[in-house]
Amino acid sequence: MKRLKGLIKKSKEFFLIISRVVRLLWNSSKSNFIKTMIVSIVSGITIPFTLVIWKYLIDDMSRSIVSGNIAPVLFWLIFYFIFNYLQSVLMRIKDYQQNILSSYLNRYTSDLILKKVKDTDLKYFDSSMIYDKIRKVNEESTGRSISLLATLTNFIQSFSSLIGTITVLASLNVGIMLLCIFICIPTLIVSMKMAVTQYEIYTKRFEGLRFIAYLKDIVTDYENIKEMKIYHVHDFFRGHILKQYDGYIQEDKKIRRSFCKKLSLTDLVEEAAILFFKIYITLKVILEKRTLGDFSLYINSIDNFRGSATTILNTIVTIFEDGLYIQNLFEFLDMKTTERIENSLSFNKNFQKIEFKNVWFRYPESEKYILKGISFTIDAKHCYSIVGLNGSGKTTIIKLLLKLYVPDKGEILIDGANICDIDTESYQTMIGAVFQDFVKYPLTVRENIGCGNVEEMKNIDQIYCAAEKAGATEFISSLPEKYDTQLHREWSGGIQLSLGQWQKIAISRIFMKDFPLVVLDEPTASLDPKAEYEIYKQFRGLMEGRTSILIAHRFSTVKLADEILVLQDGKIIEKGNHRDLMKLDGEYAKLYSIQAEAYREE
Numbered sequence: 001m002k003r004l005k006g007l008i009k010k011s012k013e014f015f016l017i018i019s020r021v022v023r024l025l026w027n028s029s030k031s032n033f034i035k036t037m038i039v040s041i042v043s044g045i046t047i048p049f050t051l052v053i054w055k056y057l058i059d060d061m062s063r064s065i066v067s068g069n070i071a072p073v074l075f076w077l078i079f080y081f082i083f084n085y086l087q088s089v090l091m092r093i094k095d096y097q098q099n100i101l102s103s104y105l106n107r108y109t110s111d112l113i114l115k116k117v118k119d120t121d122l123k124y125f126d127s128s129m130i131y132d133k134i135r136k137v138n139e140e141s142t143g144r145s146i147s148l149l150a151t152l153t154n155f156i157q158s159f160s161s162l163i164g165t166i167t168v169l170a171s172l173n174v175g176i177m178l179l180c181i182f183i184c185i186p187t188l189i190v191s192m193k194m195a196v197t198q199y200e201i202y203t204k205r206f207e208g209l210r211f212i213a214y215l216k217d218i219v220t221d222y223e224n225i226k227e228m229k230i231y232h233v234h235d236f237f238r239g240h241i242l243k244q245y246d247g248y249i250q251e252d253k254k255i256r257r258s259f260c261k262k263l264s265l266t267d268l269v270e271e272a273a274i275l276f277f278k279i280y281i282t283l284k285v286i287l288e289k290r291t292l293g294d295f296s297l298y299i300n301s302i303d304n305f306r307g308s309a310t311t312i313l314n315t316i317v318t319i320f321e322d323g324l325y326i327q328n329l330f331e332f333l334d335m336k337t338t339e340r341i342e343n344s345l346s347f348n349k350n351f352q353k354i355e356f357k358n359v360w361f362r363y364p365e366s367e368k369y370i371l372k373g374i375s376f377t378i379d380a381k382h383c384y385s386i387v388g389l390n391g392s393g394k395t396t397i398i399k400l401l402l403k404l405y406v407p408d409k410g411e412i413l414i415d416g417a418n419i420c421d422i423d424t425e426s427y428q429t430m431i432g433a434v435f436q437d438f439v440k441y442p443l444t445v446r447e448n449i450g451c452g453n454v455e456e457m458k459n460i461d462q463i464y465c466a467a468e469k470a471g472a473t474e475f476i477s478s479l480p481e482k483y484d485t486q487l488h489r490e491w492s493g494g495i496q497l498s499l500g501q502w503q504k505i506a507i508s509r510i511f512m513k514d515f516p517l518v519v520l521d522e523p524t525a526s527l528d529p530k531a532e533y534e535i536y537k538q539f540r541g542l543m544e545g546r547t548s549i550l551i552a553h554r555f556s557t558v559k560l561a562d563e564i565l566v567l568q569d570g571k572i573i574e575k576g577n578h579r580d581l582m583k584l585d586g587e588y589a590k591l592y593s594i595q596a597e598a599y600r601e602e
Helices: 002-028 030-067 071-119 122-126 128-172 174-182 185-220 222-231 234-287 292-334 394-401 424-428 445-450 460-469 499-511 529-542 578-584 587-601
Strands: 353-361 371-379 383-387 409-414 431-435 517-521 547-551 563-568 571-576
Touching (some): 002 030, 002 071, 002 128, 030 071, 030 128, 128 185, 128 292, 185 234, 234 292, 353 394, 371 394, 371 547, 383 394, 394 517, 394 547, 445 499, 499 517, 563 578, 563 587, 571 578
Parallel strands (some): 383 547, 383 563, 517 547
Antiparallel strands (some): 563 571
8 A cells, every 4th residue: 555655655756857847848949849849749650650561562573573564662662762761751751849848848947946045045055955955956957858858759659650551550469458568567676776776866966976076176276276286186086986876886787787687687588578469460460361461560560569668658657757857946946945035125225224233043953153242333425344363254344244144133224124125136236245266257257347337347347447446457358358358267368367357457446336235244355465455555545435344454554443342252342443442552552562573573
């Protein structure tokens, strides 16, 4: 009873996946989907007609041997040629339509995945599960969807052919027709079990395979090659990867050996049954004194029936297997990965103040609070700096301010309105931010800077102005194609910038738009102290009339702020400007003195 319930449940899930895949194909391109289905049906229906034409050809040839009249034979040969050619044309059209629909499907599923990633809140990326899901979707789902399309069209074609063949065999013996179906079922069951086993293994191994892929990326990445050569760790990683593969190979051998034996047994049953059917047809044609054309028709019909039935059963297995993998796509798309509030408030770019009131925060899947009851106020059009040792919570404050996360306790208010009630998109589009781990886009210099405001991507004057404000024009003018230079050596014609040059490109982005709130989270860490100071000094002047927040380790930069927040272990322990904090002679003064002493020693 349990097995029956399990089978019913699996069948429901299977047909649900198929229905969703069909909707996926339909939404990809309605017209191409209809054309592909029509061509598949027509090409399948024509196959049994060739068997009938061949029967009449053989019968007329037998008569022509006696009468000497070859006209009927030539007629059927020409007709057979025309019919075969039409079949070939239909197959070409089917392949063409299938490839076009595959391209539309690839585009559509890629768009769905990218939209989902875009709309996924940052907190969900703190779980390894989301990375497994995304990798599975990227690696398997699109390819499996295209595979499923090919399988579905083959299924429709084979099913159409099977219907015609059934008509022929039913005239001979209905029992044979039914037995042809039943002998394929054992192979179907074993193959489906094998598909389930392979999927379970794939799921079990996935994190390990993702880790192998990550190690491969490390070994082949340009940024890492120098260090790997110096420390000679390439063979260590290579050995680690190969050891993992060796374990998988041994497991695969054991499983595939078992299924190979079972499938060989089911093949024997099929072949024995087909031999029996052909002996039966031979005896029936002889005893009933039928024509050679009838013999050819029934023998070929048995082969065609078996071929079509086997194809249908194999496609069912493939559909079942592909469906297991495509389920990852639907599970990912169905995941609740965002928390949107209905009737949310629009962000007023002319805000007066932002308040953190007793804010507590810990990252998902972590027990430790990073921020512990912090409270402070950011007044509009002022410059603030946040300092503290690594791990004190500086970047976490920025993430909360950018609404990448929301507090676990306490609240963040913007002119009295809770940040959670403000529309995320309208809020974040008004913020310019550059992080220490900024993105190095594999695009041209112009496009890299233009990513700061994609609506002005083609406004070259604005891009020039942004680069000048960030101090990037000097090195850009020395590049081979200036602003049209392709960045990243991995791409044809691409060049590699120094980290300091990349940082200036990243900083240029915040000057692409008149952002009312600007955040710099240590983006100049790789610049020399003088270059960093000059950028921040220029930045400070350009930020007049805007609210800005700086995180920097160098105190020559920090002291440019109107107010400095000093963090320690997730708490604000000091607040004030540089002069006041130095007079206080607390943690800030201590850190400042340590850094000043280090510079004096140099």
